[in-house]
Amino acid sequence: MADTINYQLAHFVASYGAVSQIPPSTCPEVSFVGRSNVGKSSIMNKLFGRKGLVKVSSTPGKTANINFFEADGVHFIDLPGYGFARRSKAERERWARLIGDFFESERSFNLVVSLVDIRHDPSALDHQMIEYLQEGGFTFVVALTKADKLSRGKRAQQAAAIKRQLNVPAEDIIVTSAEDGTGIADLKGVIVERCL
Known part of the structure; x- marks a missing residue:
């Protein structure tokens, strides 16, 4: 396998409303998790280099299912x-169960990308998610989204504050922006490292 992923091959695979419907893992998997309005779809689209592959919703909290995409033999x-x-x-309880069931199922969790908005302190749910990933021994990175909304100095300051609050090593934090592409190459690097 080459040491890069061809994101041009990215396509939608399927959407599942229950974990029991998901076929077993057959290839490396990268899971994206975060608050409803954190910009998850935008970051995934930026990664794939495609505008509308992952549906970006004007109503936060629209993704109610688990959606699978594939690029070059890796599932996203x-x-x-x-x-x-x-x-x-x-509905909120159904989502919580869906996410919980997913992380408790037998899958190839090569990497979990936990997204947190860089402009705000992590929410109680962000803290819970990170603690859950830490306790479960998952390999994860924290992608701080919407960095384009802050000055460079403020970005560094916020990234340091969030690192302390979430108790995550600096090398596991990536400052990103779906607008200007900040951090996307770094994110791709980690994905290759964990999946290939």
């Missing part, structure tokens, strides 16, 4: 965004 998994208040309690 878009998990439902967590913590969006405008959905019913039952």
Whole structure:
């Protein structure tokens, strides 16, 4: 296998409403998880170099299923965004179960990309997610999104603060922007390292 992934080959595979529907892992997998309005779809589209492959929603919390994409023999998994208040309690609980069931299933978790908005302190749910990944022994990186909204100095300051708050090593934090492409090459590097 080459030591790069051809993202031009990226395509949608399938959408699943329950973990029991998902076929077993047959290739390396990269899972994306984060709050509903963190910019998950935008970062994935930037990674794939495709504008609308992963549906970007004007209503946060729209992804209610687990969506699989594939590029060059690697699966990219878009998990439902967590913590969006405008959905019913039952729907929020279904998502929490879906994410929980997914991480508890037997899969090749080569890398989990946990997305956190760089402009704000991590939410209680962000903390829970990171603790869950740490306790479960998952290999993960924290991608800080929307970096283009801050000055360079402020980015560094926020990244350092979030690193401390989440108790994550500096090398596991990537400052990213779907707008100007900041950090996308670094993210691709980690994906290759973990998947190939």
